[in-house]
Amino acid sequence: MTTTQTADLNRLATPPTFQSVSTARKIKNGVATALVYLAFLIAVVPLVWVLYTVIQRGFPVILDIDWWQKSLSGLLSRQQGGGVYHAIYGTLVQGLVCGLISVPIGLFVAVYLVEYGGRSKLAKATTFMVDILTGVPSIVAALFIYSLWITTFGFGRSGFAVSLALVLLMVPVIVRTTEEMLKIVPDELREASYALGVPKWKTIVKIVIPTALSGILTGVMLALARVMGETAPVLVLAAYAPFINYNLFDGPMASLPLLMTAERNNPTQAGFERIWGAAITLVLIITLFNLLATVISRWLAPKTK
Amino acid sequence: MNERIVAKRPADTDTGARRGVPAARPAPEAPIPPTTEAEKKAPHVRPGDRIFRGLATGSGVFIVVLIGAIGLFLLIQAIPSLALDKVNFLTSREWSTGDVNNMRYGILDLLLVTVVSSAFALLIAMPIALGIALFLTQYAPRRLARPFAYVIDLLAAVPSIIYGLWGLFVLGPVLTPIGQWLTSTLGFIPLFAEGNVSIEFGGTIFTAGIVLAVMILPIITAVTREVFDRTPPAHVEGAIALGATKWEVVRTTVLPFGKAGYVSASMLGLGRALGETIALTIILSATGTAFGWSLFDGGATFASKIALAAPEFNDPRSAGAYIAAGLVLFVLTFLVNAAARSIVAGHKEYE
Numbered sequence: 222m223t224t225t226q227t228a229d230l231n232r233l234a235t236p237p238t239f240q241s242v243s244t245a246r247k248i249k250n251g252v253a254t255a256l257v258y259l260a261f262l263i264a265v266v267p268l269v270w271v272l273y274t275v276i277q278r279g280f281p282v283i284l285d286i287d288w289w290q291k292s293l294s295g296l297l298s299r300q301q302g303g304g305v306y307h308a309i310y311g312t313l314v315q316g317l318v319c320g321l322i323s324v325p326i327g328l329f330v331a332v333y334l335v336e337y338g339g340r341s342k343l344a345k346a347t348t349f350m351v352d353i354l355t356g357v358p359s360i361v362a363a364l365f366i367y368s369l370w371i372t373t374f375g376f377g378r379s380g381f382a383v384s385l386a387l388v389l390l391m392v393p394v395i396v397r398t399t400e401e402m403l404k405i406v407p408d409e410l411r412e413a414s415y416a417l418g419v420p421k422w423k424t425i426v427k428i429v430i431p432t433a434l435s436g437i438l439t440g441v442m443l444a445l446a447r448v449m450g451e452t453a454p455v456l457v458l459a460a461y462a463p464f465i466n467y468n469l470f471d472g473p474m475a476s477l478p479l480l481m482t483a484e485r486n487n488p489t490q491a492g493f494e495r496i497w498g499a500a501i502t503l504v505l506i507i508t509l510f511n512l513l514a515t516v517i518s519r520w521l522a523p524k525t526k
Numbered sequence: 527m528n529e530r531i532v533a534k535r536p537a538d539t540d541t542g543a544r545r546g547v548p549a550a551r552p553a554p555e556a557p558i559p560p561t562t563e564a565e566k567k568a569p570h571v572r573p574g575d576r577i578f579r580g581l582a583t584g585s586g587v588f589i590v591v592l593i594g595a596i597g598l599f600l601l602i603q604a605i606p607s608l609a610l611d612k613v614n615f616l617t618s619r620e621w622s623t624g625d626v627n628n629m630r631y632g633i634l635d636l637l638l639v640t641v642v643s644s645a646f647a648l649l650i651a652m653p654i655a656l657g658i659a660l661f662l663t664q665y666a667p668r669r670l671a672r673p674f675a676y677v678i679d680l681l682a683a684v685p686s687i688i689y690g691l692w693g694l695f696v697l698g699p700v701l702t703p704i705g706q707w708l709t710s711t712l713g714f715i716p717l718f719a720e721g722n723v724s725i726e727f728g729g730t731i732f733t734a735g736i737v738l739a740v741m742i743l744p745i746i747t748a749v750t751r752e753v754f755d756r757t758p759p760a761h762v763e764g765a766i767a768l769g770a771t772k773w774e775v776v777r778t779t780v781l782p783f784g785k786a787g788y789v790s791a792s793m794l795g796l797g798r799a800l801g802e803t804i805a806l807t808i809i810l811s812a813t814g815t816a817f818g819w820s821l822f823d824g825g826a827t828f829a830s831k832i833a834l835a836a837p838e839f840n841d842p843r844s845a846g847a848y849i850a851a852g853l854v855l856f857v858l859t860f861l862v863n864a865a866a867r868s869i870v871a872g873h874k875e876y877e
Contacts, residue, residue, distance in 0.1 A: 246771055253773035257665050260657020261674065264747075267740045268681050271692045329585035337582050347586040349867065350593045356794065356863035357596065357856065358801020360829045363836075364852040365596045368603040372842055389592070396589075422578030450685025452804035453829070457836040478687050478804070485691075485808065500688050507683055 272504075279501030282494045288502075292475075294464035299489040305499055307465040311476035312506065314469055315380050316449040319387035324441055326388070327395025328430075334396070335403040336425055355393040362389040363457035371458070378460050380474040386454035391444045398440025402433035435521035442514035446507045452478035477503040600853040607846025615850065619816045621831070623844040631847050633828070633854055638817045640827040640855075643731045643806070644799035647738035652792050654739075655746035659788070662747070663754040664776055675751065682744035690808030693737035698728020698809070705732055705822055721822030722815040729811030732821040737805055742795035749794060753787025753876055754780050786873050793866035797859045803829035828855040 242250075282288060291304035330347065338344025366386040370376050406429050414424040430437070460473035461483040468474075475483075477499045484495045608615055610629050618632020662675050705725045712718040723729055761779040770778060811824035812834075826834065832848045839845040870876060 242769075242771060246774070250771040250773040253776070254665065257657045257661045260654045261661045261666075261678075263654055264658055264678060264681065264740075264743055268677065268684075270696070271684055271688060274692050274696050275688060326585055326588065329582050330589055333582035333586040337579055338586065343583070343586055343590070346590050349864075350589045352867050353593055353860055353863055354589065356797045356801075356859050358798075358803065358829055358859055360801065360803040360832050361596065361600075361852050361856045361859070364832065364849050365599055367839065367845075368599045368849060369595075372603060372845070373599070389596075392589070420572045420575050422572075422574045425578070446683060450687065452685070452687045453833055456804070456833050457839070460837070478685065481687055481691070482804070482808075496691065500691065503685055504688065507685065511683060 275497065275500050275504055278493070278497035279499075282498030283501055283505075288498060292463060292465050293480075293495070296463070296491075298484075298487045299491050301491045301494060303495075305475075305477065305480060305495070305502060307462070308475040308477045308480040308499060309502065309506070310465060310467070311380060311459075311474045311479070312449050312503070315383045315387065315455075315474075315476060316445050318381065318384040318469060319391055319448055320441065320445050322384065323388045323391040323395055323444070327392045328399055328437070330392070330396045331399035331403055332425060332430075334400055336421075336429070351393045351396050354389065355397070357389060359386070359390055359451050359453040360457070362386045363454040365389070366454070367457055377471070378458055378473070379471055380459055380466075380469040380476075382458040383454050383474075383476070384469070386458055387448040387451060390451060390454075391448050394444040394447065395437075395440055398443070399433070399437050402436035402440070403429060406432045435518050438521065439514040439518040442510050442517060446510035446514075449510070450478065450503060450507055452482060455479040456482060477506075596856065597853070600849055600856060603842070603846050604850035604853050605846075607843050608850055610843060611847070623835075623847045626841055626843045629844065629847060633851055635817050636826060636828050636831055636851060637854070638819075639731065639810075639823070639825040640800055640829075640858075642817075642819075642821075643735050643738060643827060644796055646731065646735035646821060647742060647799045648792060648796050650736060650739035651743050651746055651795060655743055655750060655791070655795070656788060658743070658747045659750035659754050659784075660776060660780070662751050664772070664780060678744050678747050680744075681740065682748075686741060686802060686805045687808070689737050689741055690805035693733055693805060693809045694728060697737065698733050701733055701736070702726055702728060705730065708732075709822055716819045717821055719818070719820040719822070721820040721824065722813045722818060723811040723822070723824030725822055727811055729809055729824050730822045731810070731825070734806050734809045735821070737809060738799045738802055741802060741805065742799050745798055746788075746791045746795040749791035750784065750788045753784040753791070756876060757783045758875075783875070786869050787876055790866045790869040793862055793869070797862040797866065800827075800862065801829055801855060801859050802827075803833050806830040807833040828852065828858075 285302075285304075287302060288304040289306055289309075291302075292307035293303040293305070294307075296303045330351070334344055334347060338347065363386045366382055366389075370382045370385060371378065376382065410428050410432060411424055414428045415421070419427070455476050455478055459476065459479060461479050462473035462475050463483075464475075466472050466474045481496050481499045481503075484492045484499075486492075487495070607629070610626070611631060612628060613620055613630045613632055615632055617634055618630065619635040620630045620632055621635070623629050623631055658678060662671050662678070666674050702725055708718045709720050709725065713720060721730055757780045761783065762775055765775040765779050806827050807830040810826060810830055812826065813824040817823050817825050828851050832852055835848055839848070
């Protein structure tokens with residue numbers, strides 16, 4: 222018995238036992254592999270093309286120091302020069318205020334889902350609604366804030382209204398990432414804390430959230446980068462101003478996307494420069510926040526064994 | 527990244543919460559699992575715990591209420607304007623809200639343009655996204671899979687206004703000869719017939735659909751990739767042991783396992799495409815003629831129509847007309863997203 226097996230193993234498999242892969246199957250495999258590689262290459266084309274367009278058209282504009290230090294105040298639509306610091310200010314402030322409101326809400330919702338909700342009906346409804354909120358188009362969020370803040374409460378268009386609309390877009394992103402991060406905090410940490418008699422809320426604040434902090438902050442940075450590029454809310458809820466307005470709560474306030482839509486109908490060379498200069502500035506700001514996210518996740522990562 | 531509806535681990539959450547409650551109570555002399563009687567005997571809850579629990583639960587309730595409020599407020603604003611509408615809101619193709627005493631508006635044209643451009647985008651994006659997801663999970667070298675996935679995610683990081691400008695000023699002119707060729711050779715098919723806007727200018731549903739496809743690609747890819755990653759290794763190994771080629775392994779294990787996730791991901795992409803605003807506002811040329819079922823028509827989607835009119839929202843009655851259109855868009859995306867979610871909810875193996 223044993224001897225025959227050894228003999229069999231030593232002999233090479235020949236056609237009746239082992240059939241080589243048929244040509245048809247080889248061709249199918251080859252075609253599938255080629256198509257899969259091709260799909261990836263197709264996706265890279267628009268990315269490279271878009272970035273190339275933005276850099277090629279916008280880069281010469283932002284080299285001028287005035288671009289970062291001046292606004293477009295007092296300039297005619299055909300006059301070149303000027304800068305966009307008023308729009309950069311608007312984009313950053315609207316984004317940061319939105320972050321200040323969104324982070325606590327998002328954090329608490331995630332804490333509820335992971336630490337308190339369990340399988341209750343409310344938790345299920347909340348998860349479902351967070352998914353729905355993720356899919357709410359930005360224009361609908363803007364219309365909601367318009368009908369709540371401007372029509373119902375009677376406030377005017379302002380940067381703050383934009384921040385409120387951005388909250389609707391940012392909260393679900395923060396909930397999702399925070400939830401994922403809180404889930405991977407090991408239960409042993411919670412149990413050790415409870416065993417020492419630490420109350421549940423203190424365990425969450427001092428043990429669970431700090432452990433997940435790097436992931437949460439990364440998510441916040443990515444969410445901020447996303448909302449800063451949103452155009453629909455600024456279009457509905459803010460009026461454009463070519464000058465600086467520090468007041469978030471009153472008056473027209475520029476932001477980079479709004480500046481781009483305002484200059485879109487400007488056919489002059491100055492309009493072209495403003496549009497693509499603002500485009501590359503926006504891309505740079507978003508890249509900066511993405512880089513911050515990476516840095517935070519590297520530096521603040523919990524020191525595990 | 528933010529569409530992680532497939533990665534749920536309710537089992538862990540549950541045990542965590544259940545373990546937490548008894549341990550938090552100061553009952554060191556009772557190592558036995560607490561009975562219902564013991565639960566009743568512990569009325570002392572720390573105020574900190576009560577406040578924190580209230581805040582957390584309140585935030586959960588807030589999200590649920592928020593979605594309801596969005597629908598409710600849009601409805602409240604829309605109803606008075608709908609009452610002033612002189613034509614049927616659902617079946618009319620007119621849109622004139624300038625004169626508030628004679629508002630004639632209907633959503634049929636907006637609905638058709640929105641659905642056709644999104645469907646066209648989906649048609650392009652679905653096979654490519656499937657290919658990318660397979661590439662990233664099955665074909666790409668392990669070491670490079672993560673950076674490659676990052677490249678695809680970068681597509682999602684580009685603001686939609688930049689896609690819009692690129693689509694109109696850069697991609698549009700490149701697509702013009704292709705569009706002209708399609709209309710001249712395949713013009714007898716209504717879908718490729720001469721449209722109601724100039725092809726030279728590029729502001730067609732054709733251009734818009736291709737740009738939309740690029741924009742929804744990363745969403746579909748991200749969710750599909752996650753599902754494909756969960757294919758049980760035993761299935762894959764079994765297929766390899768039976769002598770399957772790489773493609774046969776994919777076809778017999780990864781694809782059947784991930785199919786529902788892929789369909790769900792595509793619906794999420796569709797939801798995003800339906801609501802995309804500024805890119806379409808920039809690309810689509812306005813036209814006075816009704817949509818004629820051609821990809822080379824112009825027109826407006828729900829979102830782009832609202833965005834174009836938004837700066838002039840001054841009279842609540844005419845603004846209400848656009849809010850009514852926004853409400854329809856909200857319901858549409860709600861349904862698509864809920865459907866996407868329910869497809870995945872039926873599949874326990876994705877968790």
